[in-house]
Amino acid sequence: EKFGLLAGQHVVITAGPTREAIDPVRYISNHSTGKMGYAIAAACYAAGADVTLISGPVSLPTPNGVKRINVQSAQEMLKHSLDLVDACDVFIATAAVADYRVAQVAEHKIKKAGDELNVALIKNPDIVATIAQQAKRPFMVGFAAETQNVEEYAKGKLKTKRLDMIACNDVSRSDIGFASDENAMTLFFAEQYAMQKQELVKASKLEIGKQLVEAIAAALAK
Numbered sequence: 001e002k003f004g005l006l007a008g009q010h011v012v013i014t015a016g017p018t019r020e021a022i023d024p025v026r027y028i029s030n031h032s033t034g035k036m037g038y039a040i041a042a043a044c045y046a047a048g049a050d051v052t053l054i055s056g057p058v059s060l061p062t063p064n065g066v067k068r069i070n071v072q073s074a075q076e077m078l079k080h081s082l083d084l085v086d087a088c089d090v091f092i093a094t095a096a097v098a099d100y101r102v103a104q105v106a107e108h109k110i111k112k113a114g115d116e117l118n119v120a121l122i123k124n125p126d127i128v129a130t131i132a133q134q135a136k137r138p139f140m141v142g143f144a145a146e147t148q149n150v151e152e153y154a155k156g157k158l159k160t161k162r163l164d165m166i167a168c169n170d171v172s173r174s175d176i177g178f179a180s181d182e183n184a185m186t187l188f189f190a191e192q193y194a195m196q197k198q199e200l201v202k203a204s205k206l207e208i209g210k211q212l213v214e215a216i217a218a219a220l221a222k
């Protein structure tokens, strides 16, 4: 039997980038390293939770005790998220999901020809928003990286994606976020929670992960 703030809870965490194929040898992706999601996974496990990471391609070791499902595309990440939703109590979306994917993935390597190549893109599904619409809805945590109007945009996403909590950081600061080992963030909660806003001051991603676990446990207790 496990002890801790999240004992008995099954936490599912999406992390890292997604990779959207163009042809058999090329893809569209982003610079997400997965560090924040992996740190949160470790913190949740340390707090007694059963933890599943649904991870895009990253070069990080799987945290001790954490189950990891490797995926490439946003559609694959959504499929595995939907498969786990019924058994999930807390869903934490840290993944940097590609907003668009290639409309028609080429079956064979695209050969170079003219000076221009056009690739049509179509919108990917919003994973966290889709999970939040399921009948058995877990406690939903999203992330927002903003460079301006941080509070306004974060609160907007909290509502439109139907989240319980959103963790938001100012990515215009070079000392935190992205590939950094440190982070600082502001948490906003949905209206039904007593706490509306909470600051997590600059600390290691592991420490931020711990504080996030405490905030989630406090909200779940309501």
Ligand code: C5P
Pocket: 014, 074, 093, 094, 095, 096, 097, 098, 099, 124, 125, 126, 127, 128, 129, 141, 142, 143, 144, 145, 157
């Ligand atoms: O809308 P935006 O991409 O800024 O929202 C970020 C939040 O939504 C993150 O929690 C991210 O993991 C999640 N997200 C998602 N699926 C997408 C886009 C974003 O789950 N297609």
